[in-house]
Amino acid sequence: MGSLQMDERPHILYIDAFDSFANNITGLLEQRLGAQVTLVHTDNSVIDKNFLQVLRAVDAVVVGPGPGHPANPSDVGFIDKLWALDEADLLPVLGICLGFQSLCLGHGADVQRLPHPRHGIVTRVSHRNNDMFASLAKLEATQYHSLHADIGGVKEDRTVSWEPTSKCPLLQPLAWDEGDAVNGPILMGVQHTTKPFCGVQFHPESICTSAAGGQLITNWWTEARQWLHQHGRIKVDMPLTKWLPAPNHGVPLEFSASTAPRGFKLAQALRSAAGPEDVVLGWESYPAKAHLTTASILNSLGYRGEEVVVLDSQGHGQGRFDIMGLVVPGQTMKVTYSVSDRVLRYGSGATPASSISLESIDEVWPMLQEVLDLHFPRNDSASLPQDIPFWGGFMGYISYEAGLETIDVAPHTSYNIPDINFAFVHRSIVIDRHTSHVYVQSLLPDDQDWILATGNTIAAIEEAPPPPMSSLPTIATASRPSASSYRSKIQQCQAYLHSGDSYELCLTDSSAIALPSPSDPWAWYTHLRLRNPAPHGAYVHLSDVHVLSSSPERFLRWTREGICEFRPIKGTVKKVGPDGKKILRPEAEAILGTAKERAENLMIVDLIRHDLAGAVGARNVWVSQLMEVEEFATVWHLVSVIQGKLSGVNPLSRINGVNGNGVNGVNGGANHTNGANGVKHVNGVNGTNGAKGTNGTNGVNGSNGANGVHSANGTNGANGVHANGANDIEDAGDSAGTGASGIDVLRRSLPPGSMTGAPKKRSCEILNRIEGGPRGVYSGVLGYMDVGGGGDFSVIIRTAVRHSSQVQEDVGEVWRVGAGGAITVQSDEEGEFLEMELKAASVLDALFNGVKGM
Template sequence: MHRPHLLFLDAYDSFSNNIINLLQQDLNATVQVIKIDDKRFAETDDACFHAFLKRFDAVVAGPGPGDPRNPHDLGLIGKLWHLPEEVCLPVLGICLGFQSLALAFGGTASRLHQPRHGLVTEVSHQGRSLFQDVDVLMATQYHSLHAKLGHNVDKTSPDLWRATSNCPDIIPLAWDLSDDQNGPILMGIRHTSKPFYGVQYHPESICTSSAGAQIIHNWWSEAFGWTVNQAAKAQNPTAFHLSIDVESCDANSESGDDSASTSSSLFDAVNPTVRDTTATTPAVTRDSSRMGRPASSRSVSWKCIDTASSPVDVAALLQNLQDINQQAVLLESGSKNGQPVRPETGRFSIIGCVEDAPSIKYSTGNHIITSSLSGTRSSYTGSMSDIWSSVETFMAANKATDGNTDLPFWGGLVGFVSYEAGLETIDVAQPENDDRPDVWFVFVSRSVIVDHVERKVYIQSLEEKDDHWFEKAGNTVKELSKEPASLDKPGLPIPAIIAPIQDEYVQKVEICQSHIRAGDSYELCLTDQSIVSHDESCRPSSFELYQRLRTRNPAPFGAYLRLKDSNKEGNKEGSKEESKEENKKKIKEEKGNAVTILSSSPERFLSWSRAGKCQFRPIKGTVEKKDGLTREDAEKLLNVDKERAENLMIVDLIRHDLHGVVGSGNVKVEKLMTVEEYQTVFQLVSVIEGQLQEGSRHTGIDVLAASLPPGSMTGAPKKRSCELLTEIEGKARGIYSGVLGYFDVGGGGDFSVVIRTAFQWENEGVWRIGAGGAVTVLSSPIAEFEEMDLKRQSCLPSLGLQSLSSVGSR
């Protein structure tokens, strides 16, 4: 059979790339993608769109947020159903596209009594058309609205499978008959004479059974047959093609979404000129200098010290290696009773010595990039695209290949990307934001790696002839006291706290649910922040607070990160009296840009190996670890629709993000909704992996850039969900909800999600602790507040607050 050349209309959904992957893998199709509001066709007369459609064998109208009754939400999808006969071609509508098809031929749409997001149910059918040879079909649903054809009969009535007087041209093909509250829900349809088909459920979801792929095959089989018949009717098949120059319809059109410039429809099968257009799009704007990577320019020197006799206290090691009141970098894999809490993801701890290290910063508030990576400090206006380009250029120029392959980090850039920086990458307008850095990375050329499993310490350097460093670090390791540092100081005053008010948070949960019921989102990850301040007269050091946090809540992605501008220039005394004020101002600015992060995150966002293997580990679903609660109990509590739906939606979202870079056929779900135990909670965790292909122009940096903000902190669809959350929360999240980690000079990387974390800007003098949870229609607003409170309790005791009941909330 002819290899199909398909057009996919993307309605800004966070699962689109998964559908494209299904089309490419199961139909061996080439797929071209345009947005539903593509300016070349949405803002011109229909002739341009009609001419463009003639390039394709068929169209898939994808899912997306919104209402099929709103033309703005449909965009170009709405133009498909009434094409002139000479332009008509097969269409498969999915979710929003399905609902649009039903409405175009007399159907209606209304809200479900209870929306169905991330729910997996059996779809009933009679084995016709799309469902021929399909046995039991378990399908994932993501919808708040449903299409109606005018059936007012019992679910056992044979009339359920017939066209209605309201919609005589639409034949029902499938129903969900399992929902007593909502009644029969239409799941599949076809037009009686035109090649239009639709399914309400998501055939591409990881939890939709293999029969989901079969309906794609059946659709293409029927579409192929229809097209062959149409071609046979026409004496001259080329008469179907319009002689309009599509590109001339909009001289300023963006050609990035339209890379197949030659016609490659079924009519050209005898002399195919098909160009394989995949769903992948570059996450980073590239220039020619990035395409040719320089040869290795760094050499890694390293030395191993065996510490098998006793575990190493990495916090004490950091403290003895450098002045922690200046800059300090510690990425710690937490331990309990001398053993790593989760060796699978938390085997190594990394200490970076970063005194006067080159750095790069960026603020979304003023769009200023400040960088000393080139050796000289410069500031200029830029964007996140420029940040990614600078990072990749720098890492390529500092590439190393001769380090110890057992270690994940040989040196490189360490730092964070804020939530707001992630918003910029998906073009979401931000709340009012100050000019503090949203991206900050420092270059680590000297490091110490602690292997908690093998109980070995590795000293590393990227500098030439660095014998002095090796001697100093080696002596420090050998002389290090094996006794852990003391923790709580008795009599520490209780700090003041400004905390979320329960009634206000509950109201925000209800607003989220109203948006979900309207079809604007599948789930929304609502968050808020607590602000903790200590009296200056008895303020504990940030490192003391981190020591408490790492002991009370050891986690595989712990971190103590203290970053500040070099104050060499600021400390120079001016020769004139008037320069004193300038020096004071400069010092104040530098102090304002100093930040300290105390993290006990359990969640890996993204890692990638030097060989290009990428891994996401989203956490969604939480149960408090109360006395007497066993793992078996936790598994039962987490094996409910609400918890599983939360996790499933993020898994499908991450698959979409990853498919968009590594391409179709290169993404796998290695673990789906397994329970993991942590210090204070049990959580539902999934593992999604992808492989960057050898010779690809993409790197792990591209995967990171394409995946922010973390889906587990936004909801789905990501873009629309972030827009709603920005409005509902009303303030910037900052470092919380962003990512923290490193780019390794060997080519790997590892980033955690910034949760269970406190951070402080030095000129502000307060600690900010964010917490939240995924809101679905199944959420209890009170329970959502309690979950948020539970999560922030992982940090608050380490700051001197045993419970909020003793201090109250604002």
């Protein structure tokens, strides 16, 4: 044991009240203080039982934000014990938001509701440049709170006291928000007059808090360290794992003991379709004529409604790649998972499907990762189409309910629709709109004949007029949310927002469209892509599910080089006003620049920063675009871009590492060319002359050699903040992000924050109660995971969904279209209902003519 040295790295205990900004705060502590941060949750019974021993092993405590009220034991857990510590057990404590309110409540303050809550609002904070506010420049701070602490410091004339009050004589006011005409002055900072306790109501970690927020953290620690030295506090040199077993950081990316054998069986079953030798990507590229589309390609290949996955930029200026994943009957393996029974099923249709009962959805992700690793192409790096983001792999969707299971929120069941629905695609076609080339690709052995035949068919496609609109249904009946029902749900949301249980709730509802006879979903999709083009359009027919999407929103993309990107949309303005007048960019920017619209977007940006930091570490996360207006076909959107860097092994390094010496790789065979096109394809794959690469491969063992360097690389996955249950404890320190893969970022970020609100877990629980049923595919994510190491998923919005169980020849069929919006305390009921209607209409108007009840 010993006292903290002046240059020693501090060990800080962070108490998380299940907030969605915790990783941003722990990251700020790490970066500003060089601290080791150990995170525990407020409901951790082991920490509660051993509270004093835990405190003796750390230098200071930070109590973070969270939903609820500080007087509610279920919201704050053991936090109150801090304020009652004996003199001998004292240590520095910083409270933020809920932690601040708990500090004030514990010393005589009242914690009351604000007349007008402050969610995502950025304001000037007044202070006197003393204590932890010393030498701060202009402090603009983000507030996320419905409650405020009343220490009796606001006078009748609305001036404030900077001295302890008779009501709370042990609390020294340090900062106020004096610019709120509705609420009046709001206490923003305090410190205890005799103990090392202090706190702030605002969020110093928010992306919109000025740089002074970080300096405040430094100032706090400077004063805390001085107190530690002055009081000679002795820290016990003992890891916190003395009381708790070491966390299994690798759970998200490793099989459990019970499912490992079946997980590897799944991986090998999917791997078998590519043959016993090392997987090699065969490909050819051809000039892509301007009129070439996903629809024209599939139609030319004789598509008649078979299973397929199409990711389609729909001609939108922001889109670059169109990807078609072809399902080969009897050969392509499909993988599904349902939250209702937690069973993963897989098969090609040639034989009865196999199934694996899982303990939780966490076991799905390592299975998917293992399959991808076993299919990593063993080509020489120079012979791969490096600019093409998809060479083959999983394509499909993950439902909203699957996302709920990842954060331990009990989901509603999704009326027979699989919650994870993927096909493992060996044959694919990719259009690169920037280079005007189309790529025909296959991971199957000896598949060059198909590649060449498909390429020749595509090359022969002539420009054709769009399909006639008469193919759309002309009689349909819609069951849509009523204005009164939706407004009632908005009011319920507002009640939770005012009580402090959430900062923002992304409320949704759905329309059911009944048709008198079965339809042609592919024909519908071709119309949707023309009438409502969006950069993340999609057509999916897999496992009895049809999805027709014109989504404008990217959820998550990660590249083979390890860059992750989120592009949340919050804020929507129709390009044509109610009077028929066009709304141009300046007017759209004015509307979307209001405090309400920016607050919606800001809350999601901070939430996504937290999600991403949990996988890659806060120091590897940055915001490259903050709340900028972007133009789409029918609307203007407010869009932000959050990016991060994976710190695991670059998958591309495996190409040279395995193949470079010519021992285990696929270096045999000359580079074959396609005559007139003059485009090289992979080594060792049949060329136009039918010749085969001569040196061959080393078979299955060569393929399995990749396991030692797959994305998880045998590491513990991301060592950041976690969600492993009530008795969690975790270091969120420098190693955060080590070994994280794109799939790890994916699962840590579900469900999409732009479809939940913040804090995510509590908000989802509230929305479950208010909405009363499953969202299903809507609000989930749709895209691909590439064998080369990348991935790209959109948010499933502006989408129609149908399951085969809702199709009957003599009765007709039912389609579902979801829509909604973010509800904040600034929301207007009429405005929110109209926004939901606008979003639903973008699909309904494009697909359904003459719908009754609309």
